[in-house]
Amino acid sequence: MKWSLLSDHTVHLHFWDDECVAYNKRSGDTHLLGPMATQIVLKLQQSPSDALTLAESIKLLPTDETNDELPLQIEHMLADLDQLSLISFS
């Protein structure tokens, strides 16, 4: 079971620097995604994934503190994106 981005027919994305705007055709809502959420959708756009794999692959700056809670925080973010019907779990 993995997370994947909904298809182009449903979700339109556009990226600027480290953020993006996402338009959901079904709801008609537009969302502004911050850097982490943007990285998540970028990864999911390439291929379906799970929270742990995403936590490992999402780039951290060398100066950042070690963040053990990253996988959990990514889980929360995935739940948010799911609630907005931008991604699905299957």
Next chain:
Amino acid sequence: MTINKHHNNEMGEQHLPHDELSDQPKLEDESRRRFTKSGLLVSGVLMTLASRPSLGGGTVYGAGQVCKTPSGFLSGNISQHGTPPKCSGRTPGYWGTHYTWPSTYKTGTCTNTQQEQDYKSWSTNNCTMYKDSTLGFHCNGYGSGYLNYSMMQVILLGGVGDPYQIGAHCVAALLNARSGWTPVLTEAQVRNIFNEYNTKGYFQPTAGVKWYPADIVKYLQSTMTL
């Protein structure tokens, strides 16, 4: 437009283009590139522009309007497209005396027909509660006073139990919307107004503007033209 800020957004009660009263947000100052614990708080879903075709932006117009949406009501601007909708909503007084409510809203049973206008005469059996999870409102904040009442009871409550009759007007607005009498104001939008008030003590038709109960009632009354 309704812009909803997300709980994981550090910007908090932030300002958007319509805020005349405070400084523009210094969005560019926020550190967005650090995925540390604190940095993640501004890294998620930051805001949503809800799809509301009938809610307009700005105050282009100084003229009064036949029927207005919440943001359109602010200073007389026009926000609908095409044929102007006309509101023909009924008042709480109407719904408190007409007991055929639109499906699936239920009045409940009147246990004392001698005193039909007393909220205590109405039972909470077979009724729609004000806090109904599908049809009703959130009652865990400023709305907690309505927690144990049916919608019919709230219509009749009055006095200190229902300041400015905000509860009564919200029920009436809900029933009007269900009846198709207020094209610019849907049931979902009515719930949104009260629920935001429940959480914050006010409703923001557009960022930077706060409607307290009296303002909310004034707006809802403008949709109750019959």
Next chain:
Amino acid sequence: MNVSSLTPSELASRLRNAGIRLQTGSFITHLQTAIPSVAEGIGLLYSDYPLAEQGDFADFHVDLIPPRNLRRWFKPQVLFLSDGSPPFKPLPLDQAFPMFEWGLNWCVSSHANNYLIIHSAVVEKNGYAAILPAPPGSGKSTLCAALVNRGWRLLSDELTLVRVSDGKIIPLPRPVSLKNQSIDIIQRYEPGAIFSRKVSDTMKGTVAHMKPPSDSIFRAAETAQIAWIIFPKYQAGSAARLEPLPQSRAFMRVADNAFNYSLLGTEGFETMVRLIDASLCYDFTYSVLDEAIETFAALKPPTSPT
């Protein structure tokens, strides 16, 4: 033929009878009214605007009439009709000309859905447009009025029209709406500017309309390419300051200021993406008009084509 080719009494007579077909940018409005202040306002502020022929197609059919109620004699009122229906409640008769202006804005913003329509001023220089989205009180109209009197072409002071098919900005130059102190400020700033009579006690306070420079009217068919999106904010005592705004943030703020972004659905999103992609975006704080003018004069368009 322009409005100025009619004498005031010819204009008033036409308005009372068959009406006139007034061309503003790419819209033709068939206007009929017997209200003298409207005829005067048209004669003064629309003198350089073309008139279309009687039989020509009109986008909007507008009447300004006294409502059919007792107010015909006591505190008389005026009603705005679009295609025979009133979108607004009546206003005091004294506000008839501003009502015409507001009503025409409503006609455009309600019907012109082949454009993404943004509540903003938009000005142009050297083929490049600067959009100034802003809520009331931000000083947008004052700034716009100043800019168009200092070398910028007026495309619109209220409605930016972005053509969905190609992203071009379509001019709709009409009288600039100013209110309260802004009227005096611009009258001092540009003593030669032509103003309508001040109208008091409107919902916006005291309002007046400024005739756009003739150049803006004559070039109304010339589209422009977007280059800058600038959110102005008047702040007493502040030096002029341009702060870059991330495009993602500008997108949300402009969409929030668009009348029909939601209505246009996917096309609205795509048009907005293209608009933002092509723009340099800024927050702009100012207090002195001349400093604002200098800042705008120094703007450079984006270097990379989109």
